[in-house]
Amino acid sequence: MSAVTKLNERSREIFRLIVDAYMETGEPVGSRTLSRRLDLALSPATIRNVMSDLEEAGLLFAPHTSAGRLPTEAGLRMFVNGLLEVGRLTENERTAIEAKCAALGRSYGDVLEQATTTLSGLANCAGLVMAPKQDDRLKHMEFVSLGPNRALVVMVSDNGMVENRVIELPAGLPPSALMEAGNYVNARLNGRTIEEAKLFIQHELEQHRAQLDALSQKVVEAGLATWTGGDDAGYLIVRGQARLLEDVTALEDLERIRTLFQTLETKESLMRLLEATNKGEGVQIFIGSENELFGLAGCSMIVAPYANSREQVLGAIGVIGPTRMNYARIIPMVDYTAKIIGRMIG
Structure with missing residues (x-):
């Protein structure tokens, strides 16, 4: 009972x-x-x-x-x-979530960031998104100059996902080096993941270092290093901390929230939370210190996993707030936003 x-x-x-x-x-x-x-x-x-x-x-x-x-x-x-009687989203709330996510096209990172910002604004809490390391196989990589010492790295995976990253370049790099670096990388991608391509190129660089242009080598290494991979288990995007702090007037609550953010930023905690979210169906609710992950009271988290069209869970999105957050309003908001992300990334 x-x-x-x-x-x-x-x-x-x-x-x-x-x-x-x-x-x-x-x-x-x-x-x-x-x-x-x-x-x-x-x-x-x-x-x-x-x-x-x-x-x-x-x-x-x-x-x-x-x-x-x-x-x-x-x-x-x-x-x-x-x-708890969970409410329903208004038509305006649904439209706002759909429109702001859809406006950013197919860039995976941009969709996540905008969805987090939108959710934060609607829920009046801090929004967060968790995503594991991406192991998609690459089809194309391109370096685009953004002016002196900066370039945009465009990476296209074999499933059509596009990832954009801005990198810093060695001073005085000639424009032709970017095209040469792109040609060099693309000739060696051959359906490899970013980590596989990185290891392959590094091995080749060691064998043929004297035959390769040193500046192109630096561009290649800098471009590949921008992807989330290697020892990094994933990444965490947090938006709207100011909205959360507006609602917390007590100093002790503020300190709890700061501590929670610090905890979530560690790789181990991030992946443990993502795993806990993926094990359940639908929205997951973590209240205060009832979950050993947090180890402190005063905060609650509402998160939902998002998946692609093949029903592969890619990450989770949600909000952090004080334990007295409006659960009835926020639960359906998180659930709907997770579904929209899944629809956007295909």
Whole structure:
């Protein structure tokens, strides 16, 4: 029997009102406030008794000896799993997500960044996207000059995905070297992944170093090094931290969020979170310290995996916010954005 079904109707209603008030204000709720909001005719003394029972059950706690109650992380989990009524996106919200993602064409990185920014703006939280190392086989690579000492590297995979990267060039590099470097790389791609191509070229450079133009060699090495690969397990894009911090006034909450960002930026934690997200179906919700990945309370994360047309999971997108975030509104937003990303990347 779940914790929700063990509660009678009166206890469920009081608990729901406490959680609703917490998500709205972040402040403890007292019995007198609840007596005015309840449809049931209950005295403050009766409400206090129910709150005491909920506290003994581990669903509420009193932050101060005098005042009302706040939901515990276990209480929030029970609320999300058993009492939350998930809303629906408005037509305007759907249109905004679709339009802003679609406007960026087929660039994988740009789609992810724009989707994260859009989700952050709509949810009023910090948006994030996690993506593993890409092992697509390359079909073409091109170097385009962007002026003195800078170039755009355009990489096209065999499935049609395009990745653009800006790199710094050695000073004084002649324009012809970019074309020569592109021809050199493309002649050796032959359906290899970026890592395979990199290893192959490095091996060839070692064997024929004296026969190759030194500047072209530097361009090749710089271009290949820009891809996420090698010892780097993946990358993390975070957008909208300012929106999250606007909603957090307490210094202790701010510090928790900063710590969480630092934790997520480590390779091991990033991939563990991505794996945990991929194991479940649909939207995954991590509340406070209930997941060992975080090791701290005060923050929640709502994430959903996104997949390509072959149903291969490529990453996850979601938001980070205080535990009192608007779950009912944000859950469908994350779910829909993940579906749009999957549709865009094909």
